Amino acid sequence: MVILFVFLDNLFSLDYSIIIVWCFFAMAIFDVVKKELIDREVLIEKENELKLVTSALLSRGHVLMEGVPGVAKTYTSKALAKLLGLSFKRVQMTPDLLPSDIIGYYVYDQRSGGFVLRKGPIFTNILLVDEINRASPRTQSALLEAMQERQVTIEGELYKLEEPFMVIATQNPVEMEGVFPLPEAQLDRFLIKVVTGYTSTKGLVKIMKNADEIEEAIESLKPVIAHDEVLEEIRKVRYVRIDESLYSYIASIVEETRRHAAVRLGASPRAAIALVKMAKAWAYTSSRDYVIPDDVKAVAQPVLMHRIIVKPELELQGVTPDKVVEDVLSRIPVPKP
Amino acid sequence: MGMLITAVSSEVDRHTPGFPQSVESLQLPAILPVNLSDVEKAILELSKQGVLSEEDAAKLKGFSNLSLQDAVTRIGNTELRNSLLNLSNKGVLSPDDVEAFLNYLSSLKTSGALNPVDELLALRALELLAKANQSPYTSRILLTMLSVLKDLETQKSGNLTTFFKGSLQSPAEKVFQSFPTLPLPLLQLPTAPQLRLSLPKIPYSVLIIAGICCFSTIALLFGKRLAAHFSKKLNIRSIERMQTLKVGDRFLEAYWLSVHIVSTISSVKKVDSETHREYLARVCQRLGPGVADLFRDITTAYEEYRYGFRAEAGQRILNGFRKLMEHARAST
Numbered sequence: 001m002v003i004l005f006v007f008l009d010n011l012f013s014l015d016y017s018i019i020i021v022w023c024f025f026a027m028a029i030f031d032v033v034k035k036e037l038i039d040r041e042v043l044i045e046k047e048n049e050l051k052l053v054t055s056a057l058l059s060r061g062h063v064l065m066e067g068v069p070g071v072a073k074t075y076t077s078k079a080l081a082k083l084l085g086l087s088f089k090r091v092q093m094t095p096d097l098l099p100s101d102i103i104g105y106y107v108y109d110q111r112s113g114g115f116v117l118r119k120g121p122i123f124t125n126i127l128l129v130d131e132i133n134r135a136s137p138r139t140q141s142a143l144l145e146a147m148q149e150r151q152v153t154i155e156g157e158l159y160k161l162e163e164p165f166m167v168i169a170t171q172n173p174v175e176m177e178g179v180f181p182l183p184e185a186q187l188d189r190f191l192i193k194v195v196t197g198y199t200s201t202k203g204l205v206k207i208m209k210n211a212d213e214i215e216e217a218i219e220s221l222k223p224v225i226a227h228d229e230v231l232e233e234i235r236k237v238r239y240v241r242i243d244e245s246l247y248s249y250i251a252s253i254v255e256e257t258r259r260h261a262a263v264r265l266g267a268s269p270r271a272a273i274a275l276v277k278m279a280k281a282w283a284y285t286s287s288r289d290y291v292i293p294d295d296v297k298a299v300a301q302p303v304l305m306h307r308i309i310v311k312p313e314l315e316l317q318g319v320t321p322d323k324v325v326e327d328v329l330s331r332i333p334v335p336k337p
Numbered sequence: 338m339g340m341l342i343t344a345v346s347s348e349v350d351r352h353t354p355g356f357p358q359s360v361e362s363l364q365l366p367a368i369l370p371v372n373l374s375d376v377e378k379a380i381l382e383l384s385k386q387g388v389l390s391e392e393d394a395a396k397l398k399g400f401s402n403l404s405l406q407d408a409v410t411r412i413g414n415t416e417l418r419n420s421l422l423n424l425s426n427k428g429v430l431s432p433d434d435v436e437a438f439l440n441y442l443s444s445l446k447t448s449g450a451l452n453p454v455d456e457l458l459a460l461r462a463l464e465l466l467a468k469a470n471q472s473p474y475t476s477r478i479l480l481t482m483l484s485v486l487k488d489l490e491t492q493k494s495g496n497l498t499t500f501f502k503g504s505l506q507s508p509a510e511k512v513f514q515s516f517p518t519l520p521l522p523l524l525q526l527p528t529a530p531q532l533r534l535s536l537p538k539i540p541y542s543v544l545i546i547a548g549i550c551c552f553s554t555i556a557l558l559f560g561k562r563l564a565a566h567f568s569k570k571l572n573i574r575s576i577e578r579m580q581t582l583k584v585g586d587r588f589l590e591a592y593w594l595s596v597h598i599v600s601t602i603s604s605v606k607k608v609d610s611e612t613h614r615e616y617l618a619r620v621c622q623r624l625g626p627g628v629a630d631l632f633r634d635i636t637t638a639y640e641e642y643r644y645g646f647r648a649e650a651g652q653r654i655l656n657g658f659r660k661l662m663e664h665a666r667a668s669t
Contacts, residue, residue, distance in 0.1 A: 241644075241645070241646065243643070243644050246644070288645070289645070290640075290641075290644045290645035290646065291644060292612070292613070292614070292640050292644050293612040293613070294612045294613075294614045294615070297612060297615075329610065330610050331610060332610055333609035333610050334609070334610060334611065334612050334613075336609075337586075337589045337590075337592075337593055337643075
């Protein structure tokens, strides 16, 4: 390859970096996903959500999706998994759900006369956990531990989860009856929180017209990227370049969330790491191999929103974490020169 | 402003010395020169029209060539003749003497003891005396002669001749009407009508305050635009003079100078918390398509150079900056 570069360089006076960049983005993952789902109108007005989820997948993170029922949370996760050739499972959380229902358990096999492992739904690439706040704290903890460690222990035996592994947990912001809100420490485990809203009237009309076709299209989606290629993409994201000044910029943002007058609990160092990871992935999905301040700003809301706790008295006045993040971003100067 | 008004209102009225303070006091000093031949022509015209009798015409014959002695001899009024002889015996005539004699003539005329021919002869004699003494009253005397002739014609015919109509009109009327048909110069009588318009006396303080108000209004209406225009020019010139931005990298300097140029052109300043793309999006709305494209290229190249570590993008920033600079120079 190097010989080829040198040859081309001598022949056309090309810069190596141009060729490297070309190779780097030859298989840009989001371009493929976008083409199949957004351009073909399988998912309508969900480009930003899809880009965030794809970026989270490339950052090896988990997603907390917040939205009222019926805003294509499941469709988004399912379509993404299918396109990327990844396994997909779904768990509907209920208060009586046990940790073993998720991670698996041993059962006695009469034929073999021994215990065999019955793997839970967690043994998949993309796990959609519907209404995570309906599960008991015990089950939530077991799930979140698996999310963090990327491994589960069943009857003393350690099982590594398959890579890539991503949990997309959904929660309904309206229902408060019979739910167990996730503790702050556990919320921190989610790389991003994506707030899914309603589509516009125009989008809604399109959905209504093509409801059956959309359902069929999702069912008939074929993988466009092989499983190994997804892993390769994840590896590439690690090499996205980020300037020293942007680390300082991110640090200033995170520190400012702690100093903010309306905040009771600001963003943690884990939040800063998450911001770096997501900024890199966002840059990558935007077909760049370097991070710019816009990438940081684009992912700051989803990364920091669920990690900030606003003072109760100000919360009553309508101050929300996303407003705090917005305020912080408007105050921190971007790197100069 | 308050202090200025107080200072101004406390002052007494001032004016430039010698400059009239009102229209009323303004006299028309200039009297157009009248020749003696013009008077004689007028006499001849009146003789032709029959306004003057043969006897009177004979008395006035050779009017312009009359000597002092002849003029005095032809005067019928003895009192007047004696007065003139006394005046000639006096030797040097002062302006007061002339003025006094004219007043004397006027009083005689009013009392009816003076006929127009005697008056004309007396005026001719006075004119000769005044000329001998180089008195500035010569023109006035000649005009009085014309006035006498005019009166004579009015008395006899009841109508003004074309000549007198033209010569005795007010200066304002003369401007708008045709010149007289007689070959006489344009005349202006000493008793030119004065403007009776009396302007109210306006205190200077009021004038100054009104001036300030007018200036403020004009400044509000046009000042900002003009100031912005000049400010743009100055800013562009300052960039030309600017050697370095102390960044230490000429490519980065070129980008920041480009930001300075577009912010000057569009009056959209870059906010510190704003990213380069956010600023680009905001500023492009206020820029022309050519400059917007140019600045878009510069911003993209800057990002590649600054964050993407692409050395070749530096030259693109520099090229873009040069083009932008040329455009800025051309547009301001």
